[in-house]
Amino acid sequence: MNKKCIGCGIILQEENKLMDGYISSSDHRLCERCFKIKNYGQNKVILTGNEDYLKIFNNISDNDLVVYVSSLLTLNLDYVKRFKNILLVLTKRDILPKSVKNEKIVNYVSTIYNIKDVVVVSAFKKVNLDVLYNKLEKIGKGKKIYFVGSTNSGKSTLINEMIKSYNGIDGEITVSSFPSTTLSTIDVKIGNLDIIDTPGIVCEDSIINFLDLKSIKRLNSKKEIKPITFQIKGNGSILLDQLCRIDYDTDISSMTFYVANSLNVDKISLNNNIRMLNYKSSTYNISNDQDLVIEDVGFIKFTNPVKIKLYYKDNISVRIRDNLI
Ligand SMILES: Nc1nc2c(ncn2[C@@H]2O[C@H](COP(=O)(O)OP(=O)(O)OP(=O)(O)O)[C@@H](O)[C@H]2O)c(=O)[nH]1
Numbered sequence: 489m490n491k492k493c494i495g496c497g498i499i500l501q502e503e504n505k506l507m508d509g510y511i512s513s514s515d516h517r518l519c520e521r522c523f524k525i526k527n528y529g530q531n532k533v534i535l536t537g538n539e540d541y542l543k544i545f546n547n548i549s550d551n552d553l554v555v556y557v558s559s560l561l562t563l564n565l566d567y568v569k570r571f572k573n574i575l576l577v578l579t580k581r582d583i584l585p586k587s588v589k590n591e592k593i594v595n596y597v598s599t600i601y602n603i604k605d606v607v608v609v610s611a612f613k614k615v616n617l618d619v620l621y622n623k624l625e626k627i628g629k630g631k632k633i634y635f636v637g638s639t640n641s642g643k644s645t646l647i648n649e650m651i652k653s654y655n656g657i658d659g660e661i662t663v664s665s666f667p668s669t670t671l672s673t674i675d676v677k678i679g680n681l682d683i684i685d686t687p688g689i690v691c692e693d694s695i696i697n698f699l700d701l702k703s704i705k706r707l708n709s710k711k712e713i714k715p716i717t718f719q720i721k722g723n724g725s726i727l728l729d730q731l732c733r734i735d736y737d738t739d740i741s742s743m744t745f746y747v748a749n750s751l752n753v754d755k756i757s758l759n760n761n762i763r764m765l766n767y768k769s770s771t772y773n774i775s776n777d778q779d780l781v782i783e784d785v786g787f788i789k790f791t792n793p794v795k796i797k798l799y800y801k802d803n804i805s806v807r808i809r810d811n812l813i
């Protein structure tokens with residue numbers, strides 16, 4: 489059988505340095521790309537097509553258990569309906585303010601998505617790993633347990649953390665801020681559980697596919713977010729870093745940004761500022777108590793109806809949802 493890279497799951501090969509999975513010596517267990525990510529924080533960005541994970545999804549049977557992993561920041565559950573037997577894991581709890589109650593989030597997903605089995609975790613702060621492990625022992629023993637979800641949602645980090653906690657050794661799966669880190673399935677045993685890590689689902693319109701490495705790192709929050717609130721009235725404009733410009737029109741509302749603390753959020757004058765006005769734009773009507781989600785960036789909470797116009801240079805993927813918090 490072909491040997492796989494222990495970091496990303498790609499089949500290892502010694503023939504072509506330019507192709508994925510290259511190793512310079514047959515005793516290496518990590519491909520060159522994973523070696524560079526782990527040792528130098530560099531990454532050769534690989535844009536995987538959706539066919540790869542759709543093929544993996546098709547291999548998941550109704551008897552298998554799917555652990556659907558989503559970051560709490562943008563809460564992307566696009567593919568959740570595809571699977572019969574799922575446990576929803578909402579991760580990166582450490583990013584959301586402590587004042588937000590877990591019960592509220594669990595209640596939100598159970599009301600909106602009708603998902604009853606939900607665990608809120610943080611791999612970084614080791615929050616609720618025991619709850620997750622015990623749940624998996626109960627409902628996943630003897631089954632194949634697939635970890636699936638959007639790229640960057642934190643699947644591999646969570647699996648590594650569980651390997652550390654329950655096998656007592658360091659997990660070796662490669663993790664990074666960049667999209668498409670895991671390239672193929674990786675089988676690991678945690679205690680008696682058969683876990684399979686999978687490549688993340690890529691949102692093709694997400695801005696993360698168009699940014700340089702430094703900018704991607706700035707989007708990935710490693711700390712609790714400090715929300716930034718503006719009271720808005722009439723017409724005005726806010727710049728979200730160099731990512732987008734948001735022109736608003738409202739009687740009165742508040743606008744709270746939940747994005748990485750390293751991003752700059754600034755109110756600018758509509759009249760004498762032309763920044764980003766020549767870029768692409770889209771208009772959205774947001775009604776009472778809704779959020780605007782910018783995929784892989786964060787979300788903006790509004791308290792009253794607002795009409796907004798978004799200007800952006802690269803593609804940007806946006807959703808409107810009921811207020812999460
Ligand atoms: N703040 C915070 N960041 C996390 C947590 N878990 C993972 N991350 C970060 O999220 C980014 C993505 O983590 P990965 O584990 O590589 O995500 P993945 O879902 O395996 O990504 P793909 O392999 O591309 O599908 C990295 O920058 C991690 O450091 C967490 O619990 N809290």
Ligand SMILES: [Mg+2]
Nearest residue numbers: 643644669670
């Ligand atoms: Mg991964």
